[in-house]
Amino acid sequence: MAQTTVANKTVKFIITRQDTPDSKPYTEEFEIPYRANMNVISGLMEIQRNPKKVDGASTAPVCWDSNCLEEVCGACSMVINGKPRQACSALVDKLEQPIRLEPMRTFPVVRDLVINRERMFGALKRVKAWIPIDGTYDLGPGPRMAETKRQWAYELSKCMTCGVCLESCPNVNDRNSFIGPAAISQVRLFNAHPTGEMNQEERLDALMSDGGIEGCGNSQNCVRSCPKGIPLTTSIAAINKDTTKHLFKKWLGV
Amino acid sequence: MKGNSYFSRKLHSLLGIIPLGGFIVVHGLTNYQAFERGPEGFEQGVHLINSLPLIPLLEIFGIYLPLLFHGIYGLYVAYQSNSNTGRFQYGRNWAFTAQRVTGVMTFVFVFWHVYQTRMQIYLGNITHEELGSTMNHIASNPVYFVLYVIGVLAAVFHFSNGLWAFLISWGITIGPKAQRISSYICMGVFVILSALFILSLIAFSGDEFKEAASAALAFTNIG
Known part of the structure; x- marks a missing residue:
């Protein structure tokens, strides 16, 4: 893969996680290398590839839902920095860091950022x-x-x-x-x-x-x-x- | 159809404007007579209302029952709502929360106010002619005065904003432009009605209403 990471530049995520539909939510922090034109989904993919928290400890990869990646299917809706929107069209360059991801709690939470609509x-x-x-x-x-x-x-x-x-x-x-x-x-x-x-x-x-x-x-x-x-x-x-x-x-x- | 929440909610919305909205406007105009024409003007206003036919029926079906339904069902509506003004700081969302907060405030205020005025007449402690001096007692107490101003502003906001929502809930203002224009009109209603009530409270706190009490008593004795 071509080298697209920018030296020393990182993206911080604070993600609200939940292991099962009934368990208590908790937050975990992640810091991943920055790449140009990232969106929240590519950030989540990076965490999936190397599921380590900011303190270096391993954790289970974060679960999320996504499909079309062009804001027409509605699957990747989540609360990003306090506002509900699609993760695919949420560009990292345009977001304030740390980027806070939460599930849309109006719906039953299945796991982490996955909800049941x-x-x-x-x-x-x-x-x-x-x-x-x-x-x-x-x-x-x-x-x-x-x-x-x-x-x-x-x-x-x-x-x-x-x-x-x-x-x-x-x-x-x-x-x-x-x-x-x-x-x-x-x-x-x-x-x-x-x-x-x-x-x-x-x-x-x-x-x-x-x-x-x-x-x-x-x-x-x-x-x-x-x-x-x-x-x-x-x-x-x-x-x-x-x-x-x-x-x-x-x-x-x- | 009967007994479903669509029906109850529609009735709640309708009663808020007819008759309760009409009542608050008439109430504001009557009170304002105290500011415009002094104790005699206010007394004439009270007399005019009391000279309407079938007063007990008007009061029960035009005020008390609609007020109880709107108030109690309204508490349930408020209970059913979340407030998310922290995440969505739009004016309309603030108004949504304020509508519920002022509704509860108005509920408490109206009970207190009715107890202090109309209930005292039922109990035989005062007469209709003495309402001016009763209001003078209330308005010249600084704590009561402030509480009344807060109560009145809450009630008037609840009515004005409720009028705006009523126009949407019944499908009268549909597009964003119509809703914007109606919001300006409702803001105007808020300002005018608030002014009427606050000016009358100021008038009630004046000394002429203290003296009017004895004069009114003398007047009724002669009459």
């Missing part, structure tokens, strides 16, 4: 975030979508279920059943689709039951934290409007 996928199932087109015969082409609508709907489709919005939300916690911003925005996306629209009431009903949209407390951290710049608070307000209309329609029997 199952509740988000469960939420997508609950609100039926898909377009049902299956039939026993060819249903033919669906209605067309206006280009202007497609353009803003595309922004919503960038959601990668990474969990950053849930981590930043003060109302997503053990005492609260709030579904979280991501699934609400997906309801807006699928209700905007000309075919998806045909089942819009089912999705609104899901958000109007326990642990639906009502848990939003308008702290608006989600929209500021979303790595994809999805207008989450606009989605929530738009779905608030739709659920309000749906509520009155149901009451009045329209």
